[in-house]
Amino acid sequence: MKLNDLNIEYDKLQKKYGEPTLNSIYNGGCSKNPDYCFVFMNPTGRNIASLPNWHGPRSPWLGTKNIWDLFFAINLFDEELYKKIKSMKPDEWTESFAKEVYKHIKSKKIFITNLAKCTQIDARVLSNAIFREYLSLFEEEIKLVNPKTIILFGNQVSSIFLNEKISVSQSRKKLYKKKIGNKEFDCYVVFYPIGNGRFNIDKSIEDIKWIMNQKEKI
Numbered sequence: 001m002k003l004n005d006l007n008i009e010y011d012k013l014q015k016k017y018g019e020p021t022l023n024s025i026y027n028g029g030c031s032k033n034p035d036y037c038f039v040f041m042n043p044t045g046r047n048i049a050s051l052p053n054w055h056g057p058r059s060p061w062l063g064t065k066n067i068w069d070l071f072f073a074i075n076l077f078d079e080e081l082y083k084k085i086k087s088m089k090p091d092e093w094t095e096s097f098a099k100e101v102y103k104h105i106k107s108k109k110i111f112i113t114n115l116a117k118c119t120q121i122d123a124r125v126l127s128n129a130i131f132r133e134y135l136s137l138f139e140e141e142i143k144l145v146n147p148k149t150i151i152l153f154g155n156q157v158s159s160i161f162l163n164e165k166i167s168v169s170q171s172r173k174k175l176y177k178k179k180i181g182n183k184e185f186d187c188y189v190v191f192y193p194i195g196n197g198r199f200n201i202d203k204s205i206e207d208i209k210w211i212m213n214q215k216e217k218i
Contacts, residue, residue: 003144017116045122065085113138152190168191
């Protein structure tokens with residue numbers, strides 16, 4: 001199985017759980033043995049790639065601004081690209097610019113994805129049951145990508161993926177192990193830094209920098 005093969009199944013779940021007029025959003029970046037895999041919740045219609053007339057990459061956070069603050073702060077994003085994103089309106093994103101952004105992400109050995117791929121009109125909360133519908137496909141995605149370290153954002157995503165009740169505030173800088181098939185993956189949980197979690201972005205940045213520093217010592 002290849003990574004793109006999963007997209008067919010993700011699109012089926014979009015029709016079931018997402019807004020039917022929008023596209024599902026997949027993933028992007030370094031898809032072969034990245035240093036870090038960043039796992040967010042689910043996409044919203046703010047992502048310009050969710051529009052039916054979009055024919056570029058269907059990757060997370062295209063057409064948005066705030067998440068790039070985090071990637072720039074942890075020294076994983078080019079300053080020139082960052083400034084351009086911050087100055088652009090959502091509808092000014094082009095397919096070629098989206099490719100440029102994720103080409104840079106790939107060069108940094110980063111893979112960005114969502115646990116659930118079903119795009120919603122807004123930032124409504126998904127039930128645990130919907131996230132679990134994606135779990136087996138997502139685990140296959142992780143096996144195919146084979147990241148060195150997985151960073152999970154927020155209590156809900158962390159709890160579903162690690163199959164235990166997680167409170168990020170009680171689990172900062174703690175190493176978890178997730179076994180998929182015959183391999184164990186190193187996982188860390190951090191605060192969700194967008195939307196209602198925006199006030200926690202400094203803690204997210206601090207913890208990710210700490211994680212990266214620990215990995216550099218190995």
